[in-house]
Amino acid sequence: MLRERLASGELLRFPGAFNPLSARLIERKGFDGVYISGAVLSADLGLPDIGLTTLTEVAGRGQQIARMTDLPAIIDADTGFGEPMNVARTIQTLEDAGLAGTHIEDQVNPKRCGHLDGKAVVDADTAVKRIRAAVDARRDPGFLIMARTDIRAVEGIDAAIDRAKALVDAGADAIFPEAMRDLGEFEAMRTALDVPILANMTEFGKSDLFTVEQLRSAGVNMVIWPVSLLRIAMGAASRALDTLIDEGNLTTRLGEMQHRADLYDLIDYEGYNQFDTSIFNFQIEKDPA
CATH class of the missing domain: 3.20.20.60 (Phosphoenolpyruvate-binding domains)
Structure with a gap:
């Protein structure tokens, strides 16, 4: 192709x-x-x-x-x-x-x-x-x-x-x-x-x-x-570390981060979860006593 x-x-x-x-x-x-x-x-x-x-x-x-x-x-x-x-x-x-x-x-x-x-x-x-x-x-x-x-x-x-x-x-x-x-x-x-x-x-x-x-x-x-992409990523990492030094947290940088939901979507978290539950889906019976 x-x-x-x-x-x-x-x-x-x-x-x-x-x-x-x-x-x-x-x-x-x-x-x-x-x-x-x-x-x-x-x-x-x-x-x-x-x-x-x-x-x-x-x-x-x-x-x-x-x-x-x-x-x-x-x-x-x-x-x-x-x-x-x-x-x-x-x-x-x-x-x-x-x-x-x-x-x-x-x-x-x-x-x-x-x-x-x-x-x-x-x-x-x-x-x-x-x-x-x-x-x-x-x-x-x-x-x-x-x-x-x-x-x-x-x-x-x-x-x-x-x-x-x-x-x-x-x-x-x-x-x-x-x-x-x-x-x-x-x-x-x-x-x-x-x-x-x-x-x-x-x-x-x-x-x-x-x-x-x-x-x-x-x-x-x-x-x-x-x-x-490496240069951009390393530049962003350097700025984030400076912010940690200056401000003590990364609250002001949250808008620049990949959101957790976007990361999970990119790595197909749900697909792995569905596979996992299809293989290991079971229930534990309660003790009748």
Whole structure:
């Protein structure tokens, strides 16, 4: 279904889920899919986004998030967690976890956040081998394998287009060109490629925060907001803690909180309760004495 929607040319919106419950909220709000960011998974563990997380940690968290929604979930697999043989295992592990797709990038390992300076990318041959290994290892033909290239920040847009073409030739289903500077660069990618293109609208980065309509007009097929919900949640948590320090309670913050009733509805509390009573529904007979 994801492949069919991408082939239609429409733009699909994938907010980043920072935990399983937020994935269900994304679905409830009517978005097209869920994105699972490597930066968010690292931050959730109190680690910087420099390749410190393991395949086991990423796949496990991805499985927890994907099971909470019927939407397709796309996960960040960094550089594939090693050499081409490791990339192959990564793809099959993510398939088993119930993900709809992933992207593999062309940074040197250990990688760093795509919107930081000082990145380094591997040579074209190594980048191509990673994608070929991923495609060859895929067992589910529906699993989407995207190639992310970070070369724009290192060698410029022309080099990014050339790298993207090589990755498509290697079998990539879609291209994630990281840290594009403006809409014109997305349009150049669109003109050069015949596969779907993903735009990363992360805050405080090197790309302007374009609207969905602007990206649609530039020919983009998928847009992610990878860390946005985590940033908003952590900002709210920080303000709440300040209020506790200043006021001694959170009465003035109640209007900003998710109500208990909304939380119970989101986690389907009643559904679990009905299941529980159908299994354990019994009565204790009174002692006739």
